[in-house]
Amino acid sequence: MNSIVFSSHFKASDGVRLFYRGWIPENPRALLILVHGAGEHSGRYANIGEACMEHQIALIAPDLRGFGQSEGARGHVNHFKDYIDDLKNLIELLHCQYQFIPLFLFGHSLGGLIVIRYGQIHSHKANGFVLSSPALGFRIRVPLLLEKLMELISRLSPNFSVQPSKWAGMLKKIRQLESYFPEPVLEMEDDPFYTFEYTPRWFTELLHNGIHALSDASRFSFPLLCFYDQEDPIVHPGSVQRFLDTVSVQDKKYILFAEGQHRPWNAPHCDQALNDVFTWLNTRL
Numbered sequence: 001m002n003s004i005v006f007s008s009h010f011k012a013s014d015g016v017r018l019f020y021r022g023w024i025p026e027n028p029r030a031l032l033i034l035v036h037g038a039g040e041h042s043g044r045y046a047n048i049g050e051a052c053m054e055h056q057i058a059l060i061a062p063d064l065r066g067f068g069q070s071e072g073a074r075g076h077v078n079h080f081k082d083y084i085d086d087l088k089n090l091i092e093l094l095h096c097q098y099q100f101i102p103l104f105l106f107g108h109s110l111g112g113l114i115v116i117r118y119g120q121i122h123s124h125k126a127n128g129f130v131l132s133s134p135a136l137g138f139r140i141r142v143p144l145l146l147e148k149l150m151e152l153i154s155r156l157s158p159n160f161s162v163q164p165s166k167w168a169g170m171l172k173k174i175r176q177l178e179s180y181f182p183e184p185v186l187e188m189e190d191d192p193f194y195t196f197e198y199t200p201r202w203f204t205e206l207l208h209n210g211i212h213a214l215s216d217a218s219r220f221s222f223p224l225l226c227f228y229d230q231e232d233p234i235v236h237p238g239s240v241q242r243f244l245d246t247v248s249v250q251d252k253k254y255i256l257f258a259e260g261q262h263r264p265w266n267a268p269h270c271d272q273a274l275n276d277v278f279t280w281l282n283t284r285l
Contacts, residue, residue, distance in 0.1 A: 002026055003024065003025045003026050003053055004022070004024050005021075005022070005023050005024075005049070005053075006021070006022050006024070007019065007020065007021045007022070008020060008022070010089065010090060010093050012065065012082070012085070012086050012089060013085055013086075013089060014082070016065050016070070016071045016072050016086075017070070017071045018062055018063065018064075018065060018070045018071070018086060018090075019042070019062065019063040019068060019069035019070045020042065020060055020061060020062035020063065020090065021042045021043065021046075021049070021060070021061050021062075022049075022058070022059065022060050022061075023046075023049030023050065023052055023053050023058070023059045024053070024058045024059075025052070025053040025054075025056050025057070025058065026056075027056065028056055028057060028058035028098070028101060029055075029056045029057060029101060029102075029285050030057050030058070030101050030102045030103070030104060030127075030281060030285055031057075031058045031060065031094065031098040031101055031102070031103050031104070032052060032057055032058065032059050032060070032104045032105075032106055032130075032281075033059075033060050033061070033062075033087070033090065033091065033094075033103070033104070033105050033106065034048065034059060034060070034061040034106040034107070034108075034111070035061075035062065035064065035087065035105070035106070035107040035108070035110075035111030035112075035114050035115055036061065036063070036064065036067070036068075036108060036110075036111050037108045037109030037110045037111055037112075037133075037135075037263070038067075038075075038109060038110040038135070038195075038198070038206075039067070039075075039194055039195045039196065040067065040068070040108075040194065040195075041063045041067055041068025041069065041191075041193045041194070041195075042061035042062060042063050042068060043068070043193060045059075045061050045265070047265075047270070048265065048274065049061065051274050051278075055278050055281075055282075057278075057281065058098065058101075060090070060094060062086070062087075062090055063193075064083060064086070064110070064111075064114075065077065065082060065083070065086060066195070066202075067193075067195050068193045068195075069193055073159055073199070074195050074197050074198075075195050075196075075197045075198035075199060075202055076159060076198070076199040076201060076202050077201065077202050077205055078201065079205065080114075080117065080205040080206070080208070080209045083114045083117075084114060084117055084118050084121060084122075087105075087114060087115070087118050088118065088122060091103070091125065102127040102128075102284065102285060103125070103126045103127055104126060104127055104128045104129065104130065104281065104284075105118065105119070105126050105128075105129050105130070106129070106130040106131075106132070106277075107129075107130075107131060107132065107134065108132040108133060108263065108265070109132070109133050109134065109135045109234070109235065109262065109263075110135050110206065111132075112131045112132055112133060112134025112135060112136075113134050113135040113136060113206070113209060113210060113213060115129055115131070116129075116131070116134060116136075116213045116220065116243075117209055117212070117213055119220050119222055120213065120216045120219045120220055123219075123221065126222060127222075127223070127284060128222055128223035128224065128225070128280075128281075128284055129222050129223070129224050129225070130225045130226075130227075130277055130280070131224065131225070131226040131227070131228075132226075132227045132228075132263070132264060132265070133227065133228050133229065133232055133234070133235045133240070133262050133263065133264070134213075134226070134228075134235070134240060134243070135206060135210060135234075135235055136210045136213055136214055136235065136236075136239035136240055136242075136243055137210050137214070137235065137236040137238070137239030138234065138235070138236060139232060139233055139234055139235060139236045151200075151204055159199055159201070210239070213243065214239065214242060214243055214246070217242075217243050217246035217247050218246055218247065218248050219248075220243075220247045220248065220249065221247070221248050221249050222249060223249065223251040223252070223284065224244075224247065224249060224251065224252040224253070225252075225253050225254075225255075225276070225277065225280045226240065226244060226252070226253070226254040226255070227254070227255050227257070227264045227273060227276075228240045228241075228254065228255075228256060228257070229256070229257040229258065229259055229260065229261050229262065229264070230256055230257070230258050231257075231258055231259065231260040231261075232260070232261070232262050233260060233262060234262045235262065240254075253280065255273070255276055257269060
């Protein structure tokens, strides 16, 4: 088989049509499944796909339901378990073709939380995990009143959609919060598959599962490589460190930045971060 780059679809348990991309080298040594962050889509990781092929690693990257080219209401999920079930279905779909090579899961931000919850629920299904700024807790504490309001709207009108970017303009006027709301990246604004809207149900499911992931951290027992930034403007580094301190596995490594970056897969860290990933994977192949 020659190296191929492709895109396809699979159906979720509830019939939602989900998009995914693949970068498959000839005779792959391992399968890496990458789950993107909130708002993003698999196309944002094409550089990682190309790098994986150079290292004889197959990369499969789905678009989460409600994001990118997958079906589903934009920025919405009825239950966080839907994400976990979708990942489980994708892994089962790929199992026949790749059952004889190691499986690793890679998740950034929202994707990091999804793969953590998958590992806590479905044990012994992967050979290792790569986490990037996993969304275990927000840098800005959500006020209790706002959290209760989101809970109420989530129950009464789960599909009600909001655009946080519009609120960011107002919040940036508060001097103490200005640094937490950087200017939108033009690349994102021009990307037709980028998602800028979310529902209260999505927010509440994210918050609840961040709490569950931390409380169930001792149930996570996989080899682990984690990247995070102690000045991350979105994810609270304390929540990530708490998870790393609590997981039961001894085979864990974390790489800490202090650049105020949420996504280490952009310059200036991308090349070094990818080198760290492949070094870590190679010791397990």
